Amino acid sequence: MTDLNTLVQPDRGQAARTIHLIDAKGYDAWLAAQPPRHRAAAAAQKLAPVGYASAILPGDSPEDWSVVSVVANVEKLSPWCLAKLAETLPEGSYRVEGIEPGKAIYGWLVAQYKFDRYRKADPKAQGPRVLLTTDPVKMEEAVRMAAVTFKLRDRINTGANDMSPADLEEAGAELAKAYGATFSVVKGDELQQGYGMLHAVGQAAGKGREPRLIELEWGNPEHPRIAIIGKGVCFDSGGLDIKPASGMRLMKKDMGGAAHAFALGELVMQNKLPVRLHLLVPAVENSISGEATRPGDVMISRKGITVENSNTDAEGRLILGDALTKAEEKDPELVFDFATLTGAARVALGADLQALFANDDTLAAEILAAGEEESDPIWRMPLYDPYKDLLKSDVADMVNAAEGPFGGAITAALFLKEFVPAKAQWAHFDIFCWNGSPKPGRPKGAEAVSLRATWKVLKDRYGG
Secondary structure, eight states, X not given: OOOGGXXXXXXXSOOXXXXXXEEGGGHXXXXXXXXHHHHHHHHHTTXXXXXXXXXXXXXXXXXXXXXXXXXXXXXXXXXXTTHHHHHHSOSEEEEESSSOOTTHHHHHHHTTOOOOTTSXXXXXXXXXXXXXXXXXXXXXXXXXXXXXXXXXXHHHHSOGGGSOHHHHXXXXXXXXXXXXXEEEEEEHHHHHHHOHHHHHHHTTSOTTOOOEXXXXXXXXTTSOEEEEEEOEEEEEOOTTSOOOHHHHTTGXXXXXXXXXXXXXXXXXXXXXXXXXXXXXXXXXXXXXXXXXXXXXXXXXXXXXXXXXXXXXXOOHHHHHHHHXXXXXXXXXXXXXXXXXXXXXXXXXXXXXXXXXXXXXXXXXXXXXXXXXXXXXXXXXXXXXXXXXGGGOOSSSSEESSOXXXXXXXXXXXXXXXXXXXXXXXXXXXXXXXXXXXXXXXXXXXXXXXXXXXXXXXXXXXXXX
């Protein structure tokens, strides 16, 4: 992974080119105040008062040039204000004139992410673009967040042949070792006997790719207990209710919830947040074989609720249900779960806006405010209890998926709610974690979503 400390450095007056940031609304006044050569350069490069627009401004010699870029608000930079510059400027060092880049440091860093695990090294690849800052706190915060974002993107971008349940287990073990956490894994007969839904989903996978529950505990047991849970479906064929080819193409990313749980858990431990962390990743492949669970099969969950499998492609909620029950046994006060759970959430909100379900209005308000503050967009969806009737079964306590095309994200969340710790505040994030179209700082492929918002909530609550 790129050494992020080479991309942002303390400003000690070293040589660097200048970046001028101007408000879109102040563009005309800025342009009028420029010397003729700058106005000519701006016109030649078609600079306009729109976001991410930039131009090179000539100096007194060919090597003496600076950069101008348009932003929405110089007084309140978003994480993405400098991202396009970090992608397009020549290698070298830069400083922003007159202001500290603040949150924009994060975008500068993640804009230089490359997933090159399966590519040959490019001898013509550009060197690093280095940003200088006199704010060491913001610099360190941005480096930590960018580092876990790089890991998260790498895990999701990796092909399922190299990101199996065993690979997620290894990632959890490495994380536990790095921060002195307790690590355990449940699989085999113990999983089959104690986690009926989790085992059923993953039982068709081949040797070495068997289902398992990955657990990590960290922190002082006297501190408030929180649980972070991530859906770890390393590949989702849909099971016997098989997906079409188009629906299966991106299913390597169905472990995106696990990647987010690992990332948020690492931030908690790295920053020594005063909590007792319980990190759980139910890890499976939803495969097809003679061992596959069938539509109509009835599973006995860890909680004792019987569930008729009405759709084998609604597997994520099954493995999360057993993980939520395990979390309940430790009596947490706060539970976050992350899952690439439903296409219905994407139909409702699109790829960029992540769906939030919460059983507590105060918690939901904190998350939405944090998402707004961190430019990490989230929208609250309703836990509409009357829709629970859609989960009734003729032969078991409930089905895992309602019939019909309506309210799919809501009924999935209502299914999870049946397994949520009774005394806990709970937030469920139905996430996409993928950029279909590139944006500044967000290349096509895997993406961290709701991570910055949830980390802010934890910091604000527990004093990190």
